[in-house]
Amino acid sequence: MKFSDKEVILFDLDGTLINSAPDLALAVNHMLVTLDRDMFPEDIIDGWVGNGALMLVQRALSGKRTVDDSLDDAMVQNALDIFLKYYAKNLCNETIPYPHVKTTLNTLKKKGYRLSIVTNKPFAFVEPILEGLGMNGLFELILGGDSLPLKKPDPAPLLHVGEKLGVSVKKCVMVGDSKNDILAANACGMQSVGVTYGYNYGEDIGVHNPTVIIDDFSELLELL
Structure with missing residues (x-):
């Protein structure tokens, strides 16, 4: 298929535009070691990414995707502080854009599309990463997970982008790697593109009914 009448493209960041898993894993394991806890392999930590820094830390402290209800609030906050301080100084050690991301984004911008980022990552980290990667x-417009009271999978951030840019939902398309992106788009009637790489908790992105599924980021040029 080919999208028509689109003006604004909304992108998730981690798992869609960039592979940040190695640096996130380093920060998580630094936090765990600091707290005298066992570390986890990167592929396990990958499955905990996607719902913001607090949830990532809570999952790491729980040692599983389902957060332990007995976690002490003060301990969680201390762990989060350790994670954020380390990650802030190590944003782009091993983080790289996925294949064809930079050339595709530049082509889309030259074609006149208005590009935005809607991520659950804390806002303060986004621009330094983009700058470090030459993006x-x-x-x-850039929205982080803490830019608004609600984050994906709630549709509020997607609706906010449309409102700020003065564009209807029908003229926007959301591109992401996880169910959070697709559920948010579906909830507000926005068409979406699901990518098959990234971090979707081991699920097939197709389960959540994106409008289109692509395997390579450059395939966007065939859709737009």
């Missing part, structure tokens, strides 16, 4: 200046 700054491409996006008209």
Whole structure:
């Protein structure tokens, strides 16, 4: 298929535009070692990414995707502080864009599309990562997981982008790797593109009914 009448493209960040898993894993394991806890392999930590920093820390402290209800609030906050301070200084050690992301984004921008980022990652980390990877200046609007009271899978951030840019939902498309992205889009009637790489908790992205599924980021050029 080919999308028509689209003006704004909303992108998830981690798992869609960039592979940040190695640096997130380093920060998580630094936190765990600091707290005298066992570390986890990167592929396990990958499955905990996608719902923001607090949830990632809670999952790491629980040692599983389902957060332990008995976690002490003060301990969680201390762990989160350790994680955030370390990650802030180690954003782009091993983080890289996925194949064809930079060239595709530049082509889309040259074609006149308005690009935005809607991520659950804390806002303060987003621009430094984009700058470190040479991807700054491409996006008209950036929302982090703490930019609004609600984050994906709630549709509020997607609706906010449309409102701020003065564009209807029908003229937007959401591109992401996880169910959070697709559920948010479906909830507000926005068409979506699911990518098969990234971090979707081991689920097939197709389960959540994106409008289109692609295997390579460059396939966006065939859709738009």
